Amino acid sequence: MQIRVDAEKCQGHSRCYALAPELFDIDDYGNAHELNDGVVPPELEVRARLAQANCPEFAIIIGD
Amino acid sequence: MPSIYGPVTDWASDFDHAEPAYNANVHQIWDDLLNKQQCPVAHTERYGGAWLPITHEHVREIAYDTEHFTSRSVVVGVTKPSQFDPQPPPSPIGNAPPISSDPPFHAEARRLLLPAFSPKKIDPWAPEIRRICHQLIDEMGDVQFIDAAQQYSQDIPVQVIARMLGFPVEDADKFRNFVHLVLESVNEDRETRLAKFMIFDEYLTVQVNDHILNPRDDLTTYLLNAEIMGNKLSPEHVGGTIILLLVAGIDTTWSGIGSSLWHLASNAVDRRRLVDNPAMIPVAVEEFLRAYAPVTMARLVREDFDFHGHAMKEEDWVLLPFPAANRDPKVFDNADAVIIDRQENRHAAFGLGIHRCLGSNLARLEMNIAVEVFLERFPDFELNESEEVTWSVGQVRGPRKLPVRVTARS
Numbered sequence: 001m002q003i004r005v006d007a008e009k010c011q012g013h014s015r016c017y018a019l020a021p022e023l024f025d026i027d028d029y030g031n032a033h034e035l036n037d038g039v040v041p042p043e044l045e046v047r048a049r050l051a052q053a054n055c056p057e058f059a060i061i062i063g064d
Numbered sequence: 065m066p067s068i069y070g071p072v073t074d075w076a077s078d079f080d081h082a083e084p085a086y087n088a089n090v091h092q093i094w095d096d097l098l099n100k101q102q103c104p105v106a107h108t109e110r111y112g113g114a115w116l117p118i119t120h121e122h123v124r125e126i127a128y129d130t131e132h133f134t135s136r137s138v139v140v141g142v143t144k145p146s147q148f149d150p151q152p153p154p155s156p157i158g159n160a161p162p163i164s165s166d167p168p169f170h171a172e173a174r175r176l177l178l179p180a181f182s183p184k185k186i187d188p189w190a191p192e193i194r195r196i197c198h199q200l201i202d203e204m205g206d207v208q209f210i211d212a213a214q215q216y217s218q219d220i221p222v223q224v225i226a227r228m229l230g231f232p233v234e235d236a237d238k239f240r241n242f243v244h245l246v247l248e249s250v251n252e253d254r255e256t257r258l259a260k261f262m263i264f265d266e267y268l269t270v271q272v273n274d275h276i277l278n279p280r281d282d283l284t285t286y287l288l289n290a291e292i293m294g295n296k297l298s299p300e301h302v303g304g305t306i307i308l309l310l311v312a313g314i315d316t317t318w319s320g321i322g323s324s325l326w327h328l329a330s331n332a333v334d335r336r337r338l339v340d341n342p343a344m345i346p347v348a349v350e351e352f353l354r355a356y357a358p359v360t361m362a363r364l365v366r367e368d369f370d371f372h373g374h375a376m377k378e379e380d381w382v383l384l385p386f387p388a389a390n391r392d393p394k395v396f397d398n399a400d401a402v403i404i405d406r407q408e409n410r411h412a413a414f415g416l417g418i419h420r421c422l423g424s425n426l427a428r429l430e431m432n433i434a435v436e437v438f439l440e441r442f443p444d445f446e447l448n449e450s451e452e453v454t455w456s457v458g459q460v461r462g463p464r465k466l467p468v469r470v471t472a473r474s
Binding site: 012013017018029030050055056057058 | 175178179181182183184346350407408409410411412414416417418420424425
């Protein structure tokens with residue numbers, strides 16, 4: 001699984017960082033970005049989907 | 065104070081969000097507008113003309129559309145910004161940047177404040193917030209009947225923001241009265257409001273001047289030293305931002321904590337689940353934020369504009385009820401039900417788009433700790449049915465009196 005934060009859509013709600021800190025980090029301005037080049041290990045796929053489903057701005061994109 | 069407009073005759077064509085009946089019955093009002101009246105965008109001639117969209121799709125569209133909708137004023141009042149005395153707020157800065165600012169200035173003013181409210185800067189406040197919560201409960205004494213709004217919820221955010229700004233904590237009542245003036249007394253006559261504004265303005269000047277003479281490690285000194293594009297902020301910008309932090313940081317979180325405790329006082333099963341499993345509190349708080357989102361923002365129509373068949377006029381007010389969007393059945397399963405372990409929760413309690421609540425990380429931390437400490441100290445409590453719960457009036461919704469009977473303490 002591959003994840004990506006759409007920087008244009010992200011408004012710094014920090015939900016992904018709260019729900020899956022292994023997969024996302026945020027900068028000093030609250031902008032989120034994916035860690036580890038967006039590669040999601042199988043055991044964290046549920047967390048990635050949780051982060052996506054909780055983003056108010058629909059800014060998290062999941063691919064294969 | 066009664067509204068200058070009189071009682072509401074019809075919520076679809078004559079709504080008044082600052083009538084006490086609105087916040088007290090708001091879920092019913094939105095349901096009726098949507099289901100009975102087939103009216104997803106209500107209108108009123110009050111306030112010189114205002115609109116109330118209630119679907120997630122409409123609220124989201126307006127929040128993202130900074131071209132047709134300006135943030136020049138975000139609290140609906142009797143006077144339109146172009147008529148403000150002594151002068152209209154300067155566009156695109158506004159009176160309380162960055163909430164009142166439009167692009168491109170907005171991004172500069174916001175960038176200045178974002179680092180101070182990032183999770184990594186906010187999380188270290190946790191022990192102090194916890195200490196404040198415990199102290200408030202200690203001060204209640206060994207009594208059975210308490211007011212969880214007056215003796216607990218309202219004091220937590222005001223004490224935190226006063227410390228962050230470097231203002232005297234003992235002036236908490238002054239801040240609260242001022243916030244009440246800005247947010248609740250919107251349909252009072254304007255001379256009364258203006259006179260009260262002047263008193264707080266003088267207080268603010270004294271505090272800011274003290275920081276100029278005695279700089280210290282707080283947000284006020286930070287703002288006084290900050291620069292935008294190589295220039296120090298104007299005194300109006302510094303004052304406006306301080307007002308924003310007070311107004312936005314006090315009533316909102318107070319309402320969020322109060323509504324959470326109101327829910328827990330009314331729902332024994334949910335209360336028991338969180339007492340038995342405090343690790344569930346963060347997910348439950350997100351659900352309280354969704355179901356009882358405190359904040360409705362506002363915009364102004366920039367110029368005459370057709371919004372899905374509604375002829376909006378230049379400088380009409382447009383309310384942005386994020387709480388209504390949060391109960392839209394098209395976006396949330398079982399939208400009317402409060403499900404404290406709801407896993408998928410894309411709620412918009414902190415707004416959508418470029419004006420996302422700057423203090424959301426602080427608000428979440430305060431709500432989580434406030435609920436956790438209250439349940440820890442009072443593992444069982446219920447509404448005290450012999451007294452009435454009262455709700456705030458206006459764009460921030462939460463209980464202002466929350467009579468509770470404590471039935472177990474630790």
